[in-house]
Amino acid sequence: MGIVKIDEGLHEEIRRASTVMCRSINAQAEFWMKIGMLAEANPTLSFSDIIKMQLDAAQAPSADAAVA
Numbered sequence: 001m002g003i004v005k006i007d008e009g010l011h012e013e014i015r016r017a018s019t020v021m022c023r024s025i026n027a028q029a030e031f032w033m034k035i036g037m038l039a040e041a042n043p044t045l046s047f048s049d050i051i052k053m054q055l056d057a058a059q060a061p062s063a064d065a066a067v068a
Contacts, residue, residue, distance in 0.1 A: 004029075 006014075006029075018028035038050050045053070055061070 011025075014029050014032070015025055017023075017032075018025045021028060021031075023031065035047070035050060038054070039045070039047075042050065042053075
């Protein structure tokens, strides 16, 4: 674990998003970093594709499976 220095404006965006998404500020920042890393590594995938890929990797049911 370490300390990451980020811009105050970005920190405020993370704080607002964390409130909406019911995550801690750290968990929201970690989520954005992970999704950003995966998006850079997989530039042809959409956000939905990346989330589905992560759900599949965790063997968690996707939203599509819950609806069916």
